[in-house]
Amino acid sequence: MNAPLEGIRVVEVGHMLAGPYCGLMLADMGAEVIKIEAREGDIGRTVSPHFIGPHNAYFASLNRNKKSVVLDLADDGGREALGRIVARSHALVTNLRPSAIRKLGLTYDALRPWNERLICVALTGYGLEGPYSENPAYDYVIQAMTGVMALTGDPASPPTKAGYSAVDNSAGLVAALGLLAKIVQGRGGQVDVSMYDVMLSQLNYLAGADLNAGETIERMPCSSHPYLVPAQIFPTAQGWLTLFITHDKFWKKFCEEIGRPHWTVDPKFATMPARRTHRAEVVAAIAAVLAGARAGEWVSRLAPLGLVVAEVGTLSDALRSEIAADRSLVVPLGNGDLPLRAIASPIRFDGFTPSYGLPPLLDEHRGEVLGWAST
Secondary structure (H helix, E strand, C coil), X not given: CCCCCCCCEEEEECCCCHHHHHHHHHHHCCCEEEEEECCCCCHHHCCCCCEECCEEHHHHXXXXXXXXXXXXXXXXXXXXXXXXXXXXXXXXXXXXXXXXXXXXXXXXXXXXXXXXCCEEEEEECCCCCCCCCCCCCCHHHHHHHHCHHHHCCCCCCCCCCCCCCHHHHHHHHHHHHHHHHHHHHCCCEEEEEEHHHHHHHCCHHHHHHHHHHCCCCCCCHHXXXXXXCCEEEEECCCCEEXXXXXXXXXXXXXXXXXXXXXXXXXXXXXXXXXHHHCHHXXXXXXXXXXXXXXXXXXXXXHHHHCCEEEECCCHHHHHCCHHHHXXXXXXXXXXXXXXXXXXXXXXXXXXXXXXXXXXXXXXXXHHHHHHHHCC
């Protein structure tokens, strides 16, 4: 079965998360991803305290299906070797700081003499140029600066980071999208992806409210939606319930099932605008009802009606869920000799099933890559 990106070769000069996640998405779709590492290797090789054989669990989650070559890009010989590699590649992805990107010659202008059709993707905190370009940028900082932390958590609590690396992962996906767009275009060039830009763009409709109506969106209790009511989490007799009602026809079904049909004609409750206006009263009334049974019981009653409802679970619950099993989302890496597992690619193609190889050992593919790069 032909992989969608079969025949595409991408060079990755990255570390930790955003750059490697971009490379991972491409590798899972069949691209040959050559990971260039310094002598000490990607710091991701030692981030996690968990090792399965020689493989660090953190590194393995981001670097399967890749090849590793150690090059000293501060050295003339290392840059020469990189040039020979990119001469026979389609793209290069890096998430180093702009000064390091330029110093090591990882821009399109620097590599164009080797391959004018090369696509160079720079994934940085604040862009390749500008007064903020050299400021250090990590997921935590970008969440703080773009308002994500201020929007997350309970109003009575401090600003809260999203529970996973939302910025790094989102930036990696956007970088992969930009790279593939240039491949489709068929022209080499520089692609500039900023983590700050990516995260601000993902605040789309919230930003629209501020820019076009002067509305400041603030944190709301129980992860409430700013416009839809009810659309939040509710405490129950056991566990938390997520309830998301978008249309009045679903509101009618909900009211009838919980024994409150009069709410469908109550002027404070009957319509979406009315419920938004009387949010506190509506939410309190719903909460009183939902407290009477366990979250799982409410799911059993409401989900068959087509309502958007779920019990709040843990990551461990999700990994062992029927959905994960049905979708084959947990996959072994390699041939099964090591108990090393990861999450499968989220992109499915008709006629293609990815293979999930082990992450590369440091410099494991040096002979192979430098061999064909020298011919």
